[in-house]
Amino acid sequence: MQPVAAAVERLQALADSPRIRALAERFADAGHELALVGGPVRDAFLGRDAHDLDFATSATPDEILAVIAPIADTHWDIGRAFGTIGARLGELTVELTTYRSDVYDGTTRKPVVAFGDSLEGDLLRRDFTVNAMALRLPEKVLVDPSGGLDDLLARRLRTPIEPEVSFGDDPLRMLRGARFTAQLGFALEPATASAIEAMAGRIDIVSAERVGEELSKLLLAPDPVPGLRVLVETGLAEHVLPELPALRLEIDEHAHHKDVYEHSLTALTQAIALERSRGHAPDLVLRLAVLLHDIGKPATRRIEPGGAVSFHHHDVLGAKLATKRLRELRFDGDTIKAVATLIRLHLRFFGYADTSWTDAAVRRYVRDAGEQLERLHILSRADVTTRNQRKAARLQRAYDELEERIAVLAEEEELAALRPDLDGEQIMAILGIRPGPEVGEAYRHLLELRLDEGPLGPEAAEARLREWWAARPPV
Structure with a gap:
């Protein structure tokens, strides 16, 4: 938290920048009020830089455009129906909004836009007091009608x-x-x-x-x-x-198992730490996948003889449930597909930890993960939340080894490509066939050989293709 005096100086310096000062003077000359509002004011007290600036004004959208157009590098009115005009002033992106007092009518799914008549009224209609402070321009006077600064400090x-x-x-x-x-x-x-x-x-x-x-x-x-x-x-x-609170599975005296809700939150925390340590920016796909990776467990929970608890096929069901939920929340198709893939594959590594994988199994792991391989690495590692340090160390060593094997195979075999030694055109030329289902069958056969045995080379691949074709049952 920035000291109050330092934050005020920071706000005043921002208000004194040539672009903002010119903007404030133009609104004042036109007879309109203008104030820097919301997040940029809050962030000044938190010591954060503001790149996009929000302003509130007494001017209507048409009046905003009349003031801003002559000095803006570019401007847009995509939010005009809500009273908002956007503009770029040099390195600054700004949004200017007419004083608002939005409400729902109780039945519609979008707020009814109503323009207000004062800065104080606009601020009192905002979400939280820490976002309801403003710096009135060009006077540079802090306006805080609801005690936002006190709440910020607390x-x-x-x-x-x-x-x-x-x-x-x-x-x-x-x-x-x-x-x-x-x-x-x-x-x-x-x-x-x-x-x-x-x-x-x-x-x-x-x-x-x-x-x-x-x-x-x-x-x-x-x-x-x-x-x-x-x-x-x-x-x-x-x-x-609703899938999230459903993870708080009841634990009874006959079936002692880890609380899946707490496990999922711990896994998310560990995934974020891995995300940072591996040099990645915050990744929505990864975080969704980690949070939702076990949502298939409540529906697949079974008490086995002897009191053990099982969740057979929760990975498959979880991928379906995540797809349904994310579609309902209107996530884009690529995000949904990636999250579902990660959830479906999140148990695969534990088979490696229990048994020694062949090179073919490692290739299939890479093939099935595709573009999600790095995310799958993080999810699989983060999924280990056991307090048994010996078990945790064993799983970490196993995944270290798996990543090393993937790296070696990738260097030796161009593993990222994972294509057969012959493409579709070559398959058709060798077998003398036209485009159709047979080409796909042949391609998949060669891909399986590639996964099982590594690169064969064109000549050996052709021989194996002809051998397979000759042994294929007549249609």
Whole structure:
């Protein structure tokens, strides 16, 4: 947390930058109010740099355009229906929004846009007090009608007005509360948390796209786990991601097994640490896959003779459940496919740890993972959450060995390609056949040989192809 005096100096320096000063003067000359609002003001007190700046103004969208067009490098009005005009001013990207007071009418899935008439009124309609501060321009006066600075210093999330009213106006704010606990490391004020518990069902009127976007932002936070716990503990997860609270499997005296919910959160924390240590940026696909990798367990849980617990085929079912949930949340097809692939394959490594794999098995592991191989490496490693240090060390050594074998085979065999020694055109020329199912059968046969035996070379591959073709039953 930046000292208050330093943060104020930071805000004033930003306001004194030539581009912002010129913008503020143009709005003032045109008779309109202008203020820097929300995240950039909050982040100044947190010591964070602001790259995209949000402004609130008394000007209407048409009036904003009239002021901004002459000095902007480019501008756009894709958010015009919501009162927002975007522009680029040199290195700065800015959004300027007419004072707002959005509400839901209780039946629609999108907020009804209503323009307000004062900065204070606009701020009181925002989600949390820490986001409801503004720097009035060009005067450079801090406006904080709801005590946001005090809450910021206390690392507390509180709504500017009664939480029941705020969440009734826009239920998505409840999800934002979970997200900000993850992004900022703040805690929900008790009355705010209680209101979320009481009103969790209101999230159902929010569009799936908006819910999916908030969940994505939460998962991409430096530490998503506190936010996920808020979702589960307040009951929001029952409405937006019910597979997550379902992981809290009951543990009885006859079936002692690990709590799958806590295991999944621990695995996510470990995956994020591996993500960083391996030099990757925050990865939504990976984090979704780790969080959801065991969601097939509740439906496949069985008590075996002797009291052991099994979850046979939870990987296959989990991939199907994840696909269904992510489609309902309107995730894109590539993300859904990648997450499902990772969940379906997440148990594969444990077979390697138990028995020695042949080179053919290693090749198949790489082939089946495809573009998801690096993510599968991280997921498989993160999935080891046992407290048995000897077992954990053994599994880590096994995966180290597997990655080393993959690297050696890749160098020797161009493993990433994993194609047969002959392509479709060559297969048709050798066998004298036209395009059709037989070409695909031949291609797959050569691919299996490639996986089992490694590169054969064109001549040996042709001989094996002719041998297979001659032995093939007549159609």
